[in-house]
Amino acid sequence: MTIKEIQEEIIDEFALFDEWMDKYEHIIELGKDLPLIEEENKTEDNLIKGCQSRVWLHAEMNEGNIIFSADSDAIITKGIIALMIRVFSNHTPKEIAASDLFFIDQIGLKEHLSPTRSNGLVAMVKQIKMYSIAFQAKA
């Protein structure tokens, strides 16, 4: 699936939730489920410091695709990260660099990507794009 298709799939999944409670419970579950990052990659270098919560992001190339892994000490942030990884991971640098991020807005979580939130998510998105450009340049 393309990055666009995965985002559309997530939007469909979230359309099932009428209430914010259900939506957040789902995100929390996603956050709990995923072993997102190897301990050895939770380094100071991979740390994106937000005022509120900490986010780690690691990227590596595998057969032409970037594989992202990430973690956060806050569970809601971690759940949203899980969705981001599902969208962006395992695509080529070119695809990632050219992609638009629209699902967060559509599933009603826009506030989490507001720059005032300082939860590290905005910086994470920027960092994902940076990696795609960097890996593209290397290729």
Add this chain to the structure above:
Amino acid sequence: METKTSILDVEAIRKEFPILSREVNGHPLVYLDNGASSQKPKQVIDTISHYYEFENSNIHRGIHTLSQEATTAYEEARLTVQKFINAEHSHEVIFTEGTTESINLIASSFGKKHLSAGDEILISAMEHHSNIVPWQMICEEKGAILKVVPINDKGEFLMNEFENLLSEKTKLVAVNHVSNTLGTINPVTEIIELAHKKGALVLIDGAQAVPHTKVDVQALNADFYAFSAHKMFGPTGVGILYGKEDLLNDLPPYQGGGDMIKTVTFEKTTYNELPHKFEAGTPNIVGGIGIAAAINYINKIGIDKIEAYEQELLAYATEQIKQIEGIRIIGEADKKASVLSFVVEGTHPTDIGTIIDKLGIAIRTGHHCTEPLMDRFNIPGTARASFAFYNTFEEIDIFINALKRAVKMLL
């Protein structure tokens, strides 16, 4: 449910704060972030509107009627502040942008004149970044040393450690009156007395104290006392630096510009007298007038009643929050202002804040601009509910129920 207090008519008071009747995320707003900024009563909002509608002009310069009226209002505001904190002279009251600027002013002006290599500045382990960084900056510039008075696990200032750290090298002690993160009320009278015995001056960061308790700068014998209007029901962007007359006279100006000068030639400028020496440029005129309106409002309610009622709220909230499994209150000093910081085992403060915001409840989460303090307790941050006199016992019940719901979702 606890019976409603008789100290204050909170229902009537709440009607004077327009914002308290709004909804957030479909729920009535429960505003428990007063430590970050307080809400404004109609009296303050009206004073600000009235100024712009009828009095607006520049002060201290014009001979026209509007300018004179604005100047009178601004200088009367200074007198209101003087009375409120019981300063000896009105020119000991300097208008600033807020607590942060007040502290920076002293760090810069005092440091320039009185600090040299090897001198020491003492702060406490529970200071806000704004009472850490300005001192670090001036210490670095002058080769002076910043030393930190530790606290105990309850979050209390360790007086014996303070006495050990105090020496002839100590030039200034800067501590808060009330900790924004822990709520601890520090024994500032004793701190000042001990520091003075060693010949050190004392600056008190009173940002979290002035809205909650009577402050008398002469009784405290504080050399400098800083606070902000927006935490005491006044507008943002304005604050006060109190300083003893002789000390302020001795210090060089902080910024250069209009109003702070007596005469200017390209060769030499002579500076204006207090308080204008420290008030360069057109000040926040409406802010000054707004702070006076806030003080008049506090006086109308009565600061003693405010303090007594907030202590009831704090006691009730502290008792109620203990029902939550895994709760750890951060800051359990014997003497506390109405601040309740906590963490819940297995949850992150920001997740709690996010969920209860959905239920209309505003609290603060994070490190509260006190990173070294978070390190001291070995936590990334806390969730903090901070109460004002317009909060109710019912709101605390709503908050506790929301907290239970959040914890259930997160665990």
